[in-house]
Amino acid sequence: MAYYGSIEAGGTKFVCAVADENLTILDRVSLPTTLPEETLAKVFDFFDAYQLRALGVGSFGPIDVNETSDTYGYITSTPKQGWQNVDFLGKLRQHYNIPMAWTTDVNAAAYGEMHLGAGKNTQSCIYLTVGTGVGGGAVVNGHVLQGFSHPEMGHIPMERYPKDTLISSCPFHDHCLEGLAAGPALEKRTGIKGQLLEQTHDVWEIEAYYLAQALMSYTLTLSPEKIILGGGVMKQTQLFPKIRESLKKQLGGYVSLPNLDEYVVGCELGDNSGTLGCLLLAKEQGV
Incomplete structure (x- = not known):
């Protein structure tokens, strides 16, 4: 069975989740946001246990969401140490060859609340x-x-x-x-x-x-x-x-x-706004 994945990437923690076709969350983990390589290694450890159909990513920013830009998918001028000009989406795509949705954490939360909250x-x-x-x-x-x-x-x-x-x-x-x-x-x-x-x-x-x-x-x-x-x-x-x-x-x-x-x-969704928004965006990508 293929699952939908969600990454709500915050400056303090990454919340990763997997859900089924009905967007029922089956597993979730909260990981401290340290340096990119260390954090992403733990993200991959979590998702590697599942066959993913698509992934939705809502990230802290600023991020580049312009698909025509050379730095599309990057976290750009963030004050978060070690994360400036990191090709976040690119690193995910290197590891998983699946459709991905890419937006900000608050855009994802808005999407989750509009549809489900x-x-x-x-x-x-x-x-x-x-x-x-x-x-x-x-x-x-x-x-x-x-x-x-x-x-x-x-x-x-x-x-x-x-x-x-x-x-x-x-x-x-x-x-x-x-x-x-x-x-x-x-x-x-x-x-x-x-x-x-x-x-x-x-x-x-x-x-x-x-x-x-x-x-x-x-x-x-x-x-x-x-x-x-x-x-x-x-x-x-x-x-x-x-x-x-x-x-x-x-x-x-x-x-x-x-x-x-x-x-x-x-x-209405509390701490699930961003996660459910990312899962909705993933499902749209993976249809």
């Missing part, structure tokens, strides 16, 4: 993860959104919250979403790690303002049917009503949105 019965959604960093993926008309590159939704510029003078936690931008709203920014503002902050802390108003401002930009640009929020910061569920309220205020009545309780939602 919070975005079911839609053809377009955005998935935004808010944690140590901020990353976003989009599905438009049923297809993962990619152009000359892939979306970098965490790095759009922000209008600062009134009197907010925080030095951005992003080394590239002094007022981007990631720099002002990711976990490290929360800790900078309060001296407390985000998961330990009280639900009533004033900082959540600032966090909601920035996230709502970003969602307004995505809404006005892509008009998704649903926006799905995940990641460690979004486990602070009191943020959801604050974000919805701020989004409504910032839009100022310019566009008519669906019911906000149904438009801005949490992810």
Whole structure:
């Protein structure tokens, strides 16, 4: 029997899985992300036990998704030590002569959520993860959104919250979403790690303002049917009503949105969003 494989490649860990025709996950392993050769050797050890029909890969980035590029399939300018300019997809293809889907980890998560999670019965959604960093993926008309590159939704510029003078936690931008709203920014503002902050802390108003401002930009640009929020910061569920309220205020009545309780939602697949998205993409490749 041939199986579908999934690699959700993160800067901290690689989650590899195999599934049957019904996308029932039969086996899964989590591997620490060390240097490329060492990590990939363990990936191959896992998958070599199975006859793979196709493989879906969702990788941390930035990555090259332009099929006409000389560096298609590479992890490019990542800050992850040892992974800069690594031909990740090429190394996988050297080992397995099977169809492969290649995208970002957040695009894969968006695809999984749209088909099997919070975005079911839609053809377009955005998935935004808010944690140590901020990353976003989009599905438009049923297809993962990619152009000359892939979306970098965490790095759009922000209008600062009134009197907010925080030095951005992003080394590239002094007022981007990631720099002002990711976990490290929360800790900078309060001296407390985000998961330990009280639900009533004033900082959540600032966090909601920035996230709502970003969602307004995505809404006005892509008009998704649903926006799905995940990641460690979004486990602070009191943020959801604050974000919805701020989004409504910032839009100022310019566009008519669906019911906000149904438009801005949490992810349903949890830690499986990316894995299931990769498996779906693999199955499409392997048909």
